[in-house]
Amino acid sequence: MKKLSLWIGVFALLTVLVAVMWGQQIEFVLGGAMINIGYRLQDHLADYDLEHHEATPPQIWQRFLDQNHMAASVRSAFPRSSRHPVVAMVACMDGRLDTNEIAGDTRRYYYILRLAGSVLSEKEEEMLELAVTNGVKVVVFTTHTDCAAEKVAADPQRSKSFPKLTAAVHERTARFEEFLARPVIQERIAKGELLAKWMDLDTMTEEVVPHDSK
Numbered sequence: 001m002k003k004l005s006l007w008i009g010v011f012a013l014l015t016v017l018v019a020v021m022w023g024q025q026i027e028f029v030l031g032g033a034m035i036n037i038g039y040r041l042q043d044h045l046a047d048y049d050l051e052h053h054e055a056t057p058p059q060i061w062q063r064f065l066d067q068n069h070m071a072a073s074v075r076s077a078f079p080r081s082s083r084h085p086v087v088a089m090v091a092c093m094d095g096r097l098d099t100n101e102i103a104g105d106t107r108r109y110y111y112i113l114r115l116a117g118s119v120l121s122e123k124e125e126e127m128l129e130l131a132v133t134n135g136v137k138v139v140v141f142t143t144h145t146d147c148a149a150e151k152v153a154a155d156p157q158r159s160k161s162f163p164k165l166t167a168a169v170h171e172r173t174a175r176f177e178e179f180l181a182r183p184v185i186q187e188r189i190a191k192g193e194l195l196a197k198w199m200d201l202d203t204m205t206e207e208v209v210p211h212d213s214k
């Protein structure tokens with residue numbers, strides 16, 4: 001009997017130790033798993049509201065408003081923390097990319113710039129610099145596979161209909177380099193206070209790998 005209570009005591013102590021050491025990690029992973037259950041529940045509802053085949057623009061708009069209202073009521077009942085972002089991410093506007101999934105995180109530690117073809121303009125370069133001076137320590141610049149903007153830019157016929165987009169995609173590398181060459185950015189990178197990475201995203205899995213410049 002004494003032996004049993006000793007083992008129960010040891011087990012209880014170990015449980016408390018595990019909860020203290022890995023409690024937050026367990027909560028984080030469990031939260032992610034539950035979000036994924038939500039995605040799985042909604043993902044296959046292709047004919048529900050927004051995408052049912054005869055939906056007119058006013059119907060879609062109304063559904064958008066209804067869904068927003070529903071989401072906002074949930075948010076007012078369960079407010080979320082506001083945090084100071086430490087990462088700024090640039091991503092294309094492609095609807096298949098989900099920045100929460102790319103970061104694997106829903107805690108809003110991220111500034112997100114969604115841009116057609118991930119092409120920065122001077123306005124965005126300034127905005128990123130402002131984010132860096134406000135505490136961002138990592139800039140993740142992403143481009144992705146199967147990008148519609150890239151396809152248009154590579155197609156001599158279709159690029160005639162979208163000349164500005166085509167020109168923008170062709171100057172994407174120069175724009176990113178222009179951002180890196182800004183004095184504040186250069187200085188922070190040199191001091192080890194900032195990392196700026198260009199990553200390629202797999203559109204289907206959203207995994208990032210270092211940019212292949214060829």
Ligand SMILES: [Zn+2]
Nearest residue numbers: 092094147148
């Ligand atoms: Zn794209």
